[in-house]
Amino acid sequence: MSHSPHTPASPSGTGNSALGEINKKHVLAWASWDWGSAAFNAVMTTFVFTVYLTSDAFGGEDYASRILGYGLALSGLAIALLAPVTGQRSDTGGRRKYWLGVNSIAVAVLTALCFFVYPSPGFLFLGVGLIALATLFSEFAGVNYNAMLGQISTPATVGKISGFGWAMGYVGGIVALALVLVGFVLPENGWFGATAADGLNIRLVAVFSAVWFMAFALPVLFTVPEIPRQPMAAKLGIAGSYGLLFRRIKAIYRTSPHTIFFLLASAVFRDGLAAVFTFGGVIAAGTFGFPLTGVIVFAIAGNVVAALGAVAGGYLDDRVGPKRVIVGSLLGLLAAGTAIFLLGAENHSVLGLTWSGTTTFWVCGLLLCLFVGPAQASSRAYLARLAPRGEEGEYFGLYATTGRAVSFLAPTLFAVCIGIFGAQRFGILGILVVLLAGLLLLLPVKEPREVPTATTPAA
Template structure:
């Protein structure tokens, strides 16, 4: 077999590695401007009947998408391993994501009829982007040496946050802040918020092109698609039956089920919570996202260096504990109070941006979140890459995606249920903190392979 098809790490040059890392740049705007800072808060605040109902709806869509991803990721990963090449899968699921993202343009304010189609578009976009990430991640072990996996993974995450940052600048400077937005978009109809779906779709389709051209892929095995499906499913069944031989991987995947669920919920609901609590609009949320991304970019590059120096496991644990601390800080903020009881003035209409004491405290904890988001996720990707047998990379990254999604539908579901039951957004943070702490504790059972 060729070096590429065997998955040895001499396959990619600098351009190939950079193009692979650019995939994170390509997909990040979907997460940044759609599911976190712009469209999600817009949907919960203006499309749904109330912020609490909107948060519940959003939680249910993420629960459905998470369940589908959890079930199907290992299956697709195993099939891709059997078939060899990963790029065709990446392109296919990128197109699926783009279709879902484009449909969000029709999420008009106060929408009563057709809201199920918008929710379906959110689910479609989310499963498309997540499945494409499974196959791109599976290419990582073949691109560089084990001792430099952390830096390449962290570099990719850092590029991703830079891409998200630029997307936020485009939304703010092109659509939100100007009195007359680009393309004549209507502010009363919230078209600057709705354009984030089509914008992220086009961005994704354009910026995966370098990876498709320059990053080396595993050679196709030559077997038919039907045979690849049968062989892949058989290999997955064998791996699941022999998981006792991969106990260390199992411990890690179980730990990640919890802490990654908490991370995704924290990312997804922090902007929603701020929009409901402080009545932030697109401008405030966009600037908030830009500031967080500056910290996230720094965290990714520092975390990538620490990953290779200290190891992936310490980097994960430190980052998850930092995020748990930040979630407690956010939980401590309510209407007119911070730090569980200290009085703090809320923003007033016409006041300076982020000038109220309550907003200032929230921003401090948000910056801590930004610093630790990237390292926790990049080091997790590095750790599973170091644990994966070369001929099972897709399968193991499919299981990795399962570990990130098997319980990922639980947190949004719990958040949706708790929010519906209490009529408040704040209790969601208790769910998030609990998941982060359980995940950090379970990491004590994980042994990291030597990569020196």
Template sequence: MLAWCLYDVGLAAFNTVIVTFVFPVYFAKAIWGDETSGSAAWGFAMGAAGIAVAILSPVVGAIADQQRRVKPFLIFFGSIVAAASAGLWFALPDRSNAIWVLLVVGASAVAFELAFLFYNALLPRLAPPAKLGRLSGWGWSCAYLGGIACLALALVGFVQPQQAWFGLSHDKAEHIRATTLLVAAWYLVFTLPLLLILREGKPALSIGAAARKGMARLRATLREARSEPNLWRFLLASALYRDGLATVFAMGGLYAAGTFGMAFDKVVLLAIGLNIAAGIGAILFAWLDDFLGSKPTVRLSLIGLIATGVPLLLVEDTTMFVVFALALSLFVGPTQAASRSLLVRLSPPERTAELFGLYGLTGRAFTFLGPFSFSLATTATGSQRVGMSVVVAFFVLGWALLETVRVQRSG
């Protein structure tokens, strides 16, 4: 269980530094050269990555279920994340680099999501049903702590000082680009324990046979949707509110820099605070998950996200923006963790990876809409505030559909 949680620590570095807070701001300001249109370009890239994940996640999930192995997939997709992160060191601050940077970031985001799919599928192997909520919450808490530690290291060693570590200069943004190398190293160090400890038998089927059988099982699952409406209502509900969360993750740093004029070091400090708040929320609500249940925990978290998200769209003062952003972050971790444990509770054990694949499919089938909607609205109006308004809409729609879900094991 410790190695499983440490894997989340490794994942967090990529999510916080590359996807959300540091590299997107660098891309918009230094590579693209305009924060508003640069954030729109970033949003389109994240949306395209979401479409790719929507197509691939159920396929690879079904194959993994038939092979009864996840380790090879963790190694393969994790290696892509690490290599792509390191490759972003070569992203010099020039508009001519924008296209290949967006392609690399998009590919690494796809690999990250697929690695996360198989990481999630390990959850029911590690804890009995009565402790699923706690372990899921602890995993998210470790992720936020990992994000805090990596961001703090990036801030102290590279972003903030006049003279960065290893003699890196501010010329050509070496001190910012070095954070991508930090992410690659961090990812490898913290994901390695799980890969070394995890023991799996020989594959039950070859890749080809597993693909054929897995796809047949996936087609059957889709045909059986009418017989499991409860599970599918949850998948759709979670897809909607996860779309809102994905937009926050993809655009949060850009929103802080573009709308409130926050500098690199201030964005990183904000990110550290947000991860602390999210980690606290995940820890507190992990116990609530097992005590009240996953659905009530998700419901309370969504209400909190809506109540804090609306003011974030309206405030003009930077201090108030930070206050409401920290408040919103308290509910991010519980939403993610309780949704993960709720899916496990609703899923037949023998189909966990397949259904996490569908979880990824339904999520990404909608999640690309968030960044796309942000980019379209921002481009049309020239206002990131208008673009971010889609977040609250997805939270409300997801909550409404969640209320139709009955918590009982499907199948």
């Protein structure tokens, strides 16, 4: 499939998006999946369940944090090997929505199984294994979900709609976290008889998160049309899919090398962005002494700020371009993260006023949240502008793969820094190194409108 050498491909799909119009019903249904996925991203992997999993009950915060980091790194390796081919096969087979549904169900089931992770060192590997597997299927679902962005947007609105989707995710996280707080964490006897005995309240949060995710994943499965099946679909086996993948990567590099450069740069900085949220709650509890209720309250505030940042970043994206938004966001993240690392949990005197560790985390942590949203949304919009029609799933599969090919970086550096310096706080340093490396790799990459679109071989 070939395209004009200097014009990004038009969005694909059905409805009116290709004609310069958007179907608001499709956009809302699509964004609903982001709202639902917040139950896994915010509640399970960031602010509640992983905080529970890295508590003293599982062998101590330093040991459990290290095991969690390595577990997520292994999950990333599997994603790196499988994501682009699963995206490609869902594209050619006309089953993008089908596989979004299958992978979403897998995430929900694995999340619900976390109910059986009791607060004991013997259950640490079960908990890490379930979270790692759920992360694997969540990424597969994300490949299909992100590929739909081209179906429901236009070249002039892709940044805004991508930002809207991220914002819906953050707001969904706010609502889910608030319900978790008032229904399971704060009361001595919460919903469904939840108490702190044997971690029952947190284990019930896992069931709640699974139901929440699946309920809000349904609208996109019933609303956005499936993409058409391509004739080549029946001819390709698994080996043929990998062969086609390698030919396309070569074609992209030959005619559009800056697309490859962007995939590599974004892989690094997105790993740092993911680590900010994955380990944010863990650091708040372990380094800054936040109780679980304090972590959740911060998470709610952080998601409000992140949602506002994602919306603002989406509008800026359509006006000044995604690269400027990403660079500015990464600089903001580095400044805020460095302040958290240097100031730590100690008290400091500023103009005669006492600046506590709690204040440090609140102020600088909210700044981190403000900049994460625009970087995530603009990165997705950047690639959506480049993906040729009918190949979005494969491109976002490459997006997931390049991200996961280096996804060991932030978790491993987080774990290694803790091991070297003997304190969880130094895990922050590992995350900052990854963010800085991503920024340096991104600086020479051209804007999407300056990048030619690759001519990819059909066979």
